[in-house]
Amino acid sequence: MKTTGGTDDQKRRAGERAAELVGDGDVVGLGTGSTAAYAIREIGRRVDAGLDVRGVPTSFDSRALAREAGIPLRSLADVDGVDLAIDGADQVDDDLQVIKGGGAAHAREKVIAAAAAKFVVVADPSKPVTTLQRPVPVEVLPDAYAAVERDVDELGGTATLRRGEGKDGPVVTDNGNLVLDCDFGPIDDPEALARVLSPIPGVVEHGLFVDLAETVYVGTDDGVTVRRRD
Structure with a gap:
């Protein structure tokens, strides 16, 4: 039940903008899905340029993509904490409550999001809604x-x-x-x-991620809209 919607460029803008938050020495939760994939690839490019990070993948797919991108990986048990987790969403409401699980990875995604000092959601314009209404x-x-x-x-x-x-x-x-x-x-x-x-x-x-997301980056046709929890 993977979600669709949004363009590749919109997803890329959101993912790459969130990847800018990653700092030297960070442990980063690597989310699952097409928008989070752009963040993983951008982190990989920054690692290639000298950034020192460790990634904690949320799924088989995110692990494989991170390896391809050259990001050093660790399990959650091998790190003292997660500085930042970046992941996608199936829907996010006006209060930044999130539904996830279209890729069936939400159990691991939630564990890592909850462990992170900061959880950032990346999305295309089809994902924000006033009221959550997906299964x-x-x-x-x-x-x-x-x-x-x-x-x-x-x-x-x-x-x-x-x-x-x-x-x-x-x-x-x-x-x-x-x-x-x-x-x-x-x-x-x-x-x-x-x-x-x-x-x-x-x-x-x-797949209800309640009071976990701190910031949502929504990629648009000409930039990124940032939504933060009040």
């Missing part, structure tokens, strides 16, 4: 997906098991789990929804 990706243990579906139904949502494209069967995350896309309609209170999703037995992590 919320929920990573679940394989044996628990039917039970979680029932719990989501009791909460007033509709859960759909995410199916793979070009393969038989469901999407399997890097952690070996399944993903339910849970549609609750417009989400007027993301914090309240996050509170009821988190404790459901079998839920590994959901």
